Amino acid sequence: MLLIFDWDGTLMDSEQKILASMRDAALSCSLEPPADAAVRNIIGLELSLAIQQLFPGESAEGVAAIRAGYVDSFVAADQQPCSLFPKVAETLAELAGRGHQLCVATGKSRKGLNRVFSHLPQAALFSASRCADETASKPDPLMLQELCDEFSVAPEAALMVGDTEYDLEMAARIGMPSVGVAYGAHEPERLRRWNPLGVVDQFDGLLAYVDRGR
Template sequence: MMSSNRYELVIFDVDGTLMDSLGAISHVVNLSLKELGLPTISHASVGAIVGLSLDAAAQRLLPSATQQTRDQLVALYRQHYKALADANSLDHELFPGVRDTLYELKGRGVTLALATGKSMRGVERMIEEQNFHGLFAAIKTADCAPSKPHPGMLEQALAETAMPPEMALMVGDTDFDLLMANSAGVDACAFPSGAHPRERLAAANPKYWIDAIPQVLDIVSGKR
């Protein structure tokens, strides 16, 4: 039976797309900077690097620092994030409608995947917390591919799911997601949740815009 879906594979970013986590990330980044005796940074400055791997983010945050200092920042971030997560003290949650949208897509026969700057350990924690076991056919992280906007994560997800690029959609909140999609030949959907301003996202020329994750359903069905 032929599918009526416009897209057969939908790949989601995690932080800022599925999870409203910018505040939590900003808090942990600044905890780590303080411990190193470095100036804290604004919420907007943290948003500018959300989506990158930790190593790439540290390079952008501390371009003139030594590699040792950047490595210390990454280690402290991981340490503080894990401690807060273990204590259930991280202020992050799914955006409205995410859970229902994912399961509705799955019910329509759409293959789901993740492409995120988080570590695999961080993604596994999110899946455990949200009871998303078995939902994603491919999970691509900064542990297994170059940092966004390199197309490696999407290329791996396409290969793993045996899906051609023209049948895939990437949904993300940063231009790193959109540029990655462009490089992989995958259509991009921008979700401007706050990390990157609309004008920065627009420069990456996404095919679609949404203001809420459930709107992905209409895109996949061809209604938009």
């Protein structure tokens, strides 16, 4: 089975780093930092699109400056890698051991995902990935379609796992089943609007849905 995972908020606990980096970026541009709730709302989107939503009055040059400040702050903070959420490492290893194809569909840039992969042993478990700077940003389902095409799998035979409604919306838009995780950026009520198979409280709860889909 083709299993496609969001990254931040689903596999990796990076929320506090994202919140702090966006605050730093705003301050570096002499702007009022957005509320944490507003930043949580845009986690998962391509970074420039996220900044446009947080700072709707900014020019293209302003968005670029905020983006640069965010990247500088995040890369500096990322010298201390974020942790995977509980049960993620074990569950990914079990899924790969069962012969499933594991992929990533993320709002991160390719450079950002490669930086994470460079110090993460679990990176070897993933067969492919798509990042927001090399295809359309969520909730456009293009990254999911590209991954399905790469492995010659119909969307309805794959499974998307994510923590935001952007993840589950893009899956719904191409008829791909999905599972939400309750511990990420968006509340379970928002995830359920997109009719996932379920919303799990802990990552290993995913196993029941994968077994059901075999």
